[in-house]
Amino acid sequence: MSSSSATLSPSSAARPAVARRPAAAAAALCTLFEGNYHVGAAALVNSLHAAGFSGRVICGHRGPPPPWAGRASRESLGFALEFVPLQTDIHLTYYKAAFLRRCWRDHCPDAAQLYYCDPDIVVKAPWHVLDRWARDGVALCEDINGYLPPRHPYRLAWTDFLAAHGLRVQRPLDRYYNAGFIGLGRADAAFLDDWQRVIDCVQAELGALAAMKVDTPNGLLPTPDQDAMNMALMISRVAINGAGPECMDFAPGGYLLSHAIGPAKPWHGGFLRRALQGHPPAPAHKAFLAFTRGPIPVLPRGRLSRLRAAATAAALLGRVYRRT
DSSP states (O other): OOOOOOOOSOHHHHSSSOOOOSSSOEEEEEEEEEETTTOOOOOHHHHHHHHHHEEEEEEEEESSSSGGGGGOOHHSHHHHHEEEEOOOSGGGGGGGHHHHHHIIIIIIOSSSSEEEEEETTTEOHHHHHHHHTTTEEEEEEEEEEEEEEOOOOHHHHHHHHHHTTTTTOOOOOOOEEEEEEEEEEGGGGGHHHHHHHHHHHHHHHHHOOOSSSSSSTTTOOOOOOHHHHHHHHOOOOOOEEEEEEGTTTSSTTSSSSOOOSSOOOOGGOOOOHHHHTOOOHHHHHHHHHHSSSSSSOSHHHHHHHHHHHHHHHHHHHHHTTTOO
């Protein structure tokens, strides 16, 4: 496959671009998207610019390149940006481990550290904070419900599932991590092989991996891609540099990343409608809007102005009316 180069905001997200520190070693970051998720990917790229990232960003996309691809230059961003067309039938959420391995092999072989972010994530911390995070372990954030004890019935079922596929649990874990972000250094690259091995087992169990969720909450694999990553951590001895759920804005007090999970993506709008239902804009929605103006113009100016106005009104409404 070919590739080509090419006052809503939280205080931590709204600061101007920071000075770029000389990196101790090259870093690369990749993301995967299709359809209108390219809008979120553009905001992610803008947030990396504001964070002072330097290195290479690799965008794996199914379908045509995003409309902003031709407007994103190394001169405006301060880092290289590459677009990689994908040909796979599986849901892209199951392609993360394979894409990370492919990036290290084909697109950033000199990168000492490699990160992945979902396209509905933006970076709020200065890049040197994240750069240190993955230097001596796998950088991860806990999910919303991040506590999953070693003898939890789900983990017991996973242990049986892994054993049935010839994989042995190496250690007890009590944290459950979100698969939207991961960072790791070359020394920990073998973890990607473990993750892919478990995904292959999941595919053998479920068949085609065309949907993100294929099971009930009490099924063996309610969130197969994320469950696979957490099972891979069980069969690996890699060091885990874990952060709490606040580090994706799943709980108050986070300053690292912001993750707009769920079907209501901030670029879809609908802020006022949801506020009238008792759901004001989430911190991740506000963080997305903070990174929509540039260097890449994520949305047409009129559309962006309407989104920001609606979000402002919805936030004001949320001060007096919200679901508990």
